[in-house]
Amino acid sequence: MSSTGTVKWLYREFGVDSVYQTGPDTWFVILARTCRMFAFGATSLIIALFMSSLHYSDLKIGLFMTMTLVGDVALSLLAALVADRVGRRRILFLGGALMVLSGMVFVFFENYWILLLGAVVGVISATGGDFGPFRSVEESTISHLTTPSTRTDVLSWYVTTSTLGSAVGVEVAGRMVNFLKKIMGVRGTITDVYHAMFWVYVAMGIMTMIFACLMSRRCEAVEPVELDVDGSRQTESLLGATSTGETSSNQDGDKGRPSHCVGTPPKHNRCSPSSPEPQNWLHKLWNDSKFTKISSDSRPVVVKLWILLAIDSLADGMVSYALTNYYLARKFGLAESYLGDIMSISYLLMAISTIFAGSLARRLGLINTMVFTHLPSSIAVLLFPIPQSVGMSIILLFIRTGLNSMDQGPRAAFIAAVVKPEERTAVMGITATLRTLGSTIGPSLTGFLANTDMFWIAFIVAGALRIGYDLGLFFLFVDLKMHAHEQIDGLVQAGETASGGSEHAVNRGTATDELS
Template sequence: MASVPVPAETRYLLLARGMRAFVDGYVAVLLPVYLLALGLGTWEVGLLSTATLLGSSLMTVAVGVWGHRFHHRHLLRAASVLMVLTGLGFAALSDLWPLLVVAFVGTLNPSSGDVSVFLPLEHARLAHSGDGHARTSVFARYSLVGALCAAIGSLAAAVPDQLAKLGVGTLPALRGMFVVYALAGLAIWSLYRRLPRPDEPLPVPPAPLGASRGVVARLAALFSVDAFAGGLMVQSLLALWLFKRFDMSLAAAGAFFFWTGLLSAASQLAAPWVARRIGLLNTMVFTHIPSSVALIAAAFAPRVEVALGLLLVRAALSQMDVPTRSAFVMSVVTPSERVAAASYTAVPRSLAASLSPSLGGALLAAGWMAAPLVLCGALKIGYDLVLLAAFRGVERGSRQSL
């Protein structure tokens, strides 16, 4: 990866990704704690997670349908303004329904990955940074930065506890963390100002889906199954599971998610090396299945040490498909279709993922502690097997073009 040159625009996008991942990292851990501190319940945590993902998916739909009519710079700056407003809204509001509105229209991310409207816009620009394996390396670097910064952000989830030792109330400290989220959005807005201006031509003018519509539709349908499964155990719900099942402290949960983030980052760093040897599709599938098995096993772990060990194994494998999946999608469509393809494959993922957190929260609230983990793992294994069978031929064709 070190041999891949990094253009200035790519550096700005990587820095913006890192800043978003940092604040997303602690928000995913703090969100259930904050909502419970406001007097809301377990089911409401899942409901708010659903609202955030559903709103993000609808915005991504808009980008897929109309995004080619606007310059990426304008859209990214508008999204960063929305991020500022989201942080301020969560810091100021306390009641469920206003928070649901902010969650729906905002950019809050309750999961360990990036499911926001930023994703397809940044992916489309990154796709022009290289071809073939170089493109995979760029996406791996993008995912690596996100994973590392999210891991560090998870450690920041302990800040409210540290402030409490200094006499700051828990609720004001939690609200302050959302103000920091808003400030990060402002900094990201300033970074996007440095992207090419509208009067500077894009490398390839974007266009709606055309010749690649069929393969994109099939990929989108399968990705939605994977996303629905993942939504059952978004990071906020996994943190809630650890709090309820093992009475884990906020500081311990933050440290645990820091290490899972580091393992995820290491796996994404290794993804291009693995993909060069066994292919993008095989990398996606043959690392994903063992991680799902580890998740199912964690559901029945008798002690917290065993559960955390299995979840660490999962973290070391489960995200290796992220850069390879992005590179695979970009490799099977024409350059002009990349914005639309990134959006159309992200939309079903976001929609599907938005439906399942409320289900996962309801299962936890009902006392079925193992159910969300088992269902998540089983659905992901089924997705991997179908993906391998359906796209093995497409994988061969795309590798020949790399």
């Protein structure tokens, strides 16, 4: 094979062509998350050390992280509830604005409760993980912009580039702390250095807002095709506009009313003035949301998955990267610059490994890829507190982080493959909410253990929980059929095209399932 042929093969094998084919909107989504994860990586290195420099106890630090995640739960629920209705781009823009707000709070304030309020409302990552409300919106957007044949590759690169962002963020943070210590000298304290670091968070929030503004309307959700009472097809946007305009008229001259109301008996017409109004705006928001439309076919699968992910998230919350940094600093007395180097290499290994996730998924299947890559990472967490040398601890950390994220792209693709397209935002939103909720308890448990000099037990418990999650995934989902809904939609669309006399067959969803 020539060098050109090798490059082309690698280009296709590692899914770069899939990312290119999906167009600029996908690129902007990926870049926005990369900026966010750069900020999260930078803060994960210093957040616990910053709180410690303010002389808050380990118990208070753990409580701080827990309450931050509780705020993420509420925001995740709200974002998933309104994202498709309000607009995905607006939600992502709001995420960047909240990052700016949170960063400014941490630049200027030191009061525990003000910092906590800023972290809760401003979606600061107190753990280094992306447990906020905006990842589910991004994953739903990417699933909307891709096909079954390209989805896993694109989602894998979505994880890969964001992991690289974390790697660069944590490395920059370590170096910047060291640099700021030198230039501030005796004029500033270590707390002043940490304050200055949060300007990075502000800058990344601004970048996220810019990328959200660059996204096009293709990112927005579209309601599934419905039939009006006269048998005509209509496509309605989530904001209430039809695919051909805001209003339509019927033979009786009804004008200025949404097309789906025309010809509908007043008794059952939701747009009729005589129809009962919801009791309040929250009730209306819930009834109009996607949460109420998750089908009975999807529900058994996603409920099992949610239970497993809650268990895994509890484990991740107990031994988050921020707490792992804090553990290493306490156990071995490592400097911030050294910790930054270690975590940067860890994230780099993570990014390299996720490049192979799409290729593995095509050969092993989504579930096998998720389990067989995540299980060694879980074992490394279980064994992490055993070594008494820095070298062995770092090796186990590299194993943990190097394999930890290979399941993320396949997991998002798995969710997209087993639920209907119109359910994805809701299901991914609930998934993100439950994962965040599972993570909320972890930091407080670890803070309690650290306060009683039993920090190491957190890693034992977390490793065992993660192994249980891996085994549960394998035994519950390994034989599950993928893409059933997309195949049915594709067959229906092809049949309608053929009956209409079209010269070309439509094939939206009947691509060979290479992932199952």
